[in-house]
Amino acid sequence: MFETFEHILGIELTLLQNEKYRCSYAVVTRKGDNIDAADHHTVEGNLVKVLERIPRKYPVALSIGGKGIIHKQLKGIGTEKKDLFRATFSSVERKDFYAQETLMGDQAWVSIVRQTWIDDIVGKLQSSGLNIYMLSLGALPVISIWELLSGAGEGFSANGHQFEASAEGEIVGYRYQEGAEDKGNLKLGNTKLKFTLLLPYALAFQLFLYDKLSVIKTDHTQVDNRFKDFLEQSKLKKNAGIFIFALLGLLLISFFALTHYNAENAKLNEQVGALTATADQSDLLKKEITEQKILLNKLGWNGGYSHAFLLNEIGSSKPRALTLNEVIFDQVKEEANDAKDLLASIKIAGETDNLTAVNNWIFLLKEKKWAKEVKLLRYQQDTESENFEFNLLIQY
Numbered sequence: 001m002f003e004t005f006e007h008i009l010g011i012e013l014t015l016l017q018n019e020k021y022r023c024s025y026a027v028v029t030r031k032g033d034n035i036d037a038a039d040h041h042t043v044e045g046n047l048v049k050v051l052e053r054i055p056r057k058y059p060v061a062l063s064i065g066g067k068g069i070i071h072k073q074l075k076g077i078g079t080e081k082k083d084l085f086r087a088t089f090s091s092v093e094r095k096d097f098y099a100q101e102t103l104m105g106d107q108a109w110v111s112i113v114r115q116t117w118i119d120d121i122v123g124k125l126q127s128s129g130l131n132i133y134m135l136s137l138g139a140l141p142v143i144s145i146w147e148l149l150s151g152a153g154e155g156f157s158a159n160g161h162q163f164e165a166s167a168e169g170e171i172v173g174y175r176y177q178e179g180a181e182d183k184g185n186l187k188l189g190n191t192k193l194k195f196t197l198l199l200p201y202a203l204a205f206q207l208f209l210y211d212k213l214s215v216i217k218t219d220h221t222q223v224d225n226r227f228k229d230f231l232e233q234s235k236l237k238k239n240a241g242i243f244i245f246a247l248l249g250l251l252l253i254s255f256f257a258l259t260h261y262n263a264e265n266a267k268l269n270e271q272v273g274a275l276t277a278t279a280d281q282s283d284l285l286k287k288e289i290t291e292q293k294i295l296l297n298k299l300g301w302n303g304g305y306s307h308a309f310l311l312n313e314i315g316s317s318k319p320r321a322l323t324l325n326e327v328i329f330d331q332v333k334e335e336a337n338d339a340k341d342l343l344a345s346i347k348i349a350g351e352t353d354n355l356t357a358v359n360n361w362i363f364l365l366k367e368k369k370w371a372k373e374v375k376l377l378r379y380q381q382d383t384e385s386e387n388f389e390f391n392l393l394i395q396y
Helices: 047-055 084-088 113-129 139-146 195-208 220-257 260-276 279-299 307-317 355-366
Strands: 009-014 023-032 034-047 059-066 070-075 098-105 109-113 133-136 156-158 159-164 171-176 324-336 339-352 375-380 388-395
Touching: 009 195, 023 047, 023 195, 023 324, 034 047, 034 195, 047 113, 047 355, 059 113, 059 195, 070 084, 084 098, 084 109, 098 113, 098 133, 098 139, 098 388, 109 113, 109 133, 113 220, 133 139, 133 195, 133 220, 139 171, 139 195, 156 195, 220 260, 307 324, 307 339, 307 355, 324 355, 339 355, 355 375, 355 388
Parallel strands: 009 059, 059 133
Antiparallel strands: 009 023, 023 034, 070 109, 098 109, 156 159, 159 171, 324 339, 339 388, 375 388
């Protein structure tokens, strides 16, 4: 059985004041029936600063909240099907808004946000390399894991999201208030759950179990189509994998049947060679390995990347809007845990008239498997021209 997802990046993006954002994200890993969210971070700043910190290689479940999003609650709706949006916002044109309808028992929450703002945010996130497969508004996706939380039945407040609970432990109210104090004692099983992990974990849980849960999300055509395309590709890969494994199985059976005696002979020769190796030869080999490691450290070997390979990687990924004036290979000494390590580095100097091209190139370089860290050291206008000079440092 092929798993559709093994890792999901759950992101809570909150709009604060003056185009400032708070982003809490976690890489949630699924191993069998266990789901773990160990790698989590929170960053505040403008959208460019936030995007610099978010990893790119995982499928994304995104929740957008904060300023500009309205949540309203309807009570006593029963089981009758209604136009919840019209019942809640009778004077609002739905075509101008994205809506999210959340049902629980005989009550519902309708969340709305302007389409133009969401489209702008989602477009920027996806242009930076994020693959968004599910979009929600606010923290109502927490309902999907409500029964798994210990302490939720008493109500709690997390990152401004305030949940009220009845005496029976069911949700009776939700609202968002920026700056509200975190309170409550949430546990997931026997593990205490950090407030910043609550929503990213719930978002990832929804995407892991998208085919088994009633997912709480808003309908966004571009995001939904991307998710459908991903599922189709996963299905094709699954069928292709089964076909290839079947062929490989037949080939292996034939191969082992025809080469049985040769394999047995090779195994015997290998055993004889292992038995004839003496203890002195083993010690000598260990000594040579130790000496070679010391020599490699002195030479500053760091992964075996040639300068030609690195120059090709840099040149092929460079946008046309950038002009490189200088590329210097160097070594940077770093001290950690009372040990000195040598990290190979590349210093790049260039000029451009396009800041966006520099940022895009940084994103591309960070995706390279050989690059450990990419920093923008300087970006300033050339006094003798209209161009801007920049300096980058790549450690690998």
